Amino acid sequence: MPAATSTSPKTPGKSASGARSQRAADEELGSSLRIAVMRLTRRLRAERSEQTLTLTQLSALSSLDHHGPISPTALAELERVQPPSMTRVIAVLEERGLAERAPHPSDRRQSLIAISPAGRALMQENRRRRDAWLALVLQDLTPAERDALRVAVPILERLGEA
């Protein structure tokens, strides 16, 4: 057991003056949250291999599904990526017939991207057998742990939007 050198406190920060230990606890929380989130993302990416779409594409398609027709720039904002990144994602979705492009009714610079019937079908199909690995792993949690995640997810979403 190689000594925990420095980063990781045995003491989560319960000791001294409220403000000081509070800050320490927050830093520790931020650090551990960051690492946990990164590793889970890697794990999720590794698991997507059998999917026809990458996680990024699936996430964009999901946003299209929920949001309805939307401009590329707006979709980029929704997905928190830069417009050129979204251009590529949309190109793939269009190529595969999962999304369709229509001209904006009044502004000819803009397009409106919408999920296609095929895209919707894929989402439905996916919804049935989606996230198989994650669902499987979630089954191994206790109901209390799943509840804890349900509470945490909206908070994580807000952090991602901040």
Next chain:
Amino acid sequence: MPAATSTSPKTPGKSASGARSQRAADEELGSSLRIAVMRLTRRLRAERSEQTLTLTQLSALSSLDHHGPISPTALAELERVQPPSMTRVIAVLEERGLAERAPHPSDRRQSLIAISPAGRALMQENRRRRDAWLALVLQDLTPAERDALRVAVPILERLGEA
């Protein structure tokens, strides 16, 4: 207000037979968790710009800091990446003098990678002003929300290890 990020239907799955709605709720949880985690990762990556190290490098360095000298392959496993990926990360850390390589005492195929004094200093420096953005955002949460995250983090870690 462009509704809900998550993939989900209007009906979270509260209806029918326990097992069925339980499964639906788990799928919904998996889906929303996946999307939230992806976006938070993007947000975190975007925030790392001023750092000298990328998140990936910092995460590996942090593991070195916590675990002590360790072989490249073992570090790759710890970080949940393939050995060639870790080779590159270690190369950067070595170049910058943040990690050092020593021969394994008995097996000449192996190396032992350890954090260097400079690496430890950087971790300490980072620890002071680390995750500034995340800490800042965490400050905007209520204590109850931060507690919810503290409960969730170990669960997320287990998911990442599964």
Next chain:
DNA sequence: TATTGTTATACTCTATAACTATA
């Protein structure tokens, strides 16, 4: 032969800068 690690190569994701078309 099996294991540890590296090199070679390629693909995904993302970004910034420069450009085109339209407002």
Next chain:
DNA sequence: TATAGTTATAGAGTATAACAATA
């Protein structure tokens, strides 16, 4: 001039396959 979007280009992160050194 300003905005929406694309193209060009680059860099980080990751993977698989093939190889070298050692066990």
